[in-house]
Amino acid sequence: MKLWVGTAGYAYPAWVGDFYPPGTSSTDMLSYYARQFSAVEINSTFYRPPTIEQVEKMCRKVPAGFGFTLKVPRSASHENSPDELPAFHRAAEQFAARDCLLSLIVQIPEAFRNSAVNRAWLVHIREQLRPFPLAVEFRHRSWDVDALPKWAAKHGFDVVSVGVPDIPTLFPNGLRAEGPRVYARLHSENADAWYSGGTARYAYDYPDATLTEWASGLTAAAAAGRERALVFFNNCVGIQATTNAKRLIDLLRETAPAIEIVPPPQPVEPKGLFDDVE
Template sequence: MKDLHIGISGWRYAPWRGDFYPRGLRQRDELRYASRAFNSIELNGSFYALQTPERYRQWAGDTPTRFCFSIKGPRYISHIKRLRDAREGLANFFASGPLELGEKLGPILWQVPPSLGFDEEVVEQFLAQLPRDSQAALKLARDSATRKPGHWPEALGAQPLRHALEVRHQSFATPRFVRLLRQYGVALVIADAPRKWPYAEDLTARDFVYLRLHGDKELYASGYGEAALRRWSRRIEHWRRGSQPRDAELFDDSIAGDRHPRQVFCYFDNDMKVRAPYDASRLMQLLDLKLDDRQEPGQPAGDWS
């Protein structure tokens, strides 16, 4: 299913070793293992520090052909600059090499801190600066004063870039914010986080939905039971069709759904107690998402190791 991407947020977690990752698996093989259990992973190291073109190329080479990464944008832009004066940070980010992922480059996630409230002017200026395709991103990368930009294979042309925004302050719960996202084609992240942050299911990007599951009862720790996973599978089926569940929670209820089929990117972030990989695996089963030569979680590695 090319329109369905289920996976985990990050893959390097010590408690996973000897559980999700079988005993004896080399740490350098963990991405190869995880990328054969799921068809997408949210790359979050880029949030904490800029990576390098060489590292992105290595990650691309370690993963199967039909795999894709979502990338978490740098906290320098979201948490330190707080979305203001973002051009320099964006130039350095794209110069750090995410375009090296080529066709494996999925959406870019921008997560803002709980202390950042909604400022319509600031948010709109940020959204307006986000590059909408690979050529625009490469042009921006060439403006970096501190980094030599990576490249974009000519054969891929100008590939569209997609962006998603996750908010954590209640002031974003307004139709004005949703309308801004729709204007710029940016997805509102549907973030399940035990009511810690504002929650909404507005469909704001025309061709994709971005979902982050942070824990059913306890943030980052608790797993999702069978009933909860079945509920999420039903909602995902709605979003794939461009429709909304009848009980959808919305910031802007003037548009419930526009019937445009959408790709779904869903990541489990409840990693503390090794729940994320098993919850993601079960959700894949419920949605009948099958992978060629799939690596079963916790089982010995395949022939690639």
């Protein structure tokens, strides 16, 4: 099983000085990030689809082999509007044409409960975004039913595994590996701050014991023949997401040699004038 590990977003000014070198500008963040991780989840597409020019700019900043996942616009996931899906699809095509699109992800709110109407809307999103891989992150526990894996497989969804607190209304915490692809988002297990508003819920540092549990789940998924896994840390208050991501990679290298951890791709150095002369 191939595994990509990264963070949810990269353009965090608060990371400068700790993760990014002091003085790093926002325009240089992605190129530095791509030397540390093999993939990133792009959150800005949640607010608006990127233009072709923005896609080209992002792809120029990363070496070949780096992977992006794109979050479906909130107009579709939170407002049930199809208006931005065509532009989002065009952006996904541009990433795919450059061989750097790993997946799309639709994150639906906790208020979006399991119902026939809501299932139909998700299927509509799925159909509008073919042929790209699409993961769906459920927030409400009503979606945790026995029929979910079969329904997701029928319509071509990957069900997101979530790292969240053990709160009765939330979709259950833990790794799911029913389909051929695994997509995991580790947010936080900070139950006290989960509903406090703002970014407080994401101020969380995953302990080794919890990361070891996720490593064990990924090892089991690999043993079960899963094709690939994407893991993104969303606890991006402070640099915990980056340190937790690197620690998970270290744990897997120690305990799961059968998992092919995709390393950060190396930039291709330009050839000198006489490099081809023997």
